[in-house]
Amino acid sequence: MKLAIFVDIQNIYYTTRDRFNRSFDYKRFWKKIESTGKIITANAYAIDKGDDRQKKFQYALGSIGFSVKLKPYISRVDGSAKGDWDVGITIDILDSAQEVDKIILLSGDGDFDLLVRKLIDHHGCTVDVYGVRELTANSLIKTASNFYPISDQFLI
Numbered sequence: 001m002k003l004a005i006f007v008d009i010q011n012i013y014y015t016t017r018d019r020f021n022r023s024f025d026y027k028r029f030w031k032k033i034e035s036t037g038k039i040i041t042a043n044a045y046a047i048d049k050g051d052d053r054q055k056k057f058q059y060a061l062g063s064i065g066f067s068v069k070l071k072p073y074i075s076r077v078d079g080s081a082k083g084d085w086d087v088g089i090t091i092d093i094l095d096s097a098q099e100v101d102k103i104i105l106l107s108g109d110g111d112f113d114l115l116v117r118k119l120i121d122h123h124g125c126t127v128d129v130y131g132v133r134e135l136t137a138n139s140l141i142k143t144a145s146n147f148y149p150i151s152d153q154f155l156i
Helices: 009-020 026-034 052-064 086-096 110-123 138-143
Strands: 002-008 038-048 067-072 102-106 126-131 146-149
Touching (some): 002 009, 102 110, 110 126, 110 138
């Protein structure tokens, strides 16, 4: 089975921190997914703040096998910040849909429910979603082929 993995880093970071006060174990996750098929694409999407701790994390993701895609951290005049990869993730997933049997999305963002429905209905893909159950949109859980709640198995 050919697999593609797409990780919404900000979503996974904040939901595992807020719910469990722990971090996601990407290495353990990779080993689990790798045992189920051939990983064709594995992208992790992050916001680049340029700090050393973040650079080490990005290097670690690359060492595991992820292609890390960065978008600059944008500070607005009013002091708020912006950093969103939803469109980029969507484009990359749609581009890979014809090459794989299964899409694996790590995010709890309900904005992805329309994408998941299109992948299943129009591309014939199985779509597995991993997210923190309490912080994942119900629409995304219901739309996914399979929903796997993040639990101790994938936490550090």
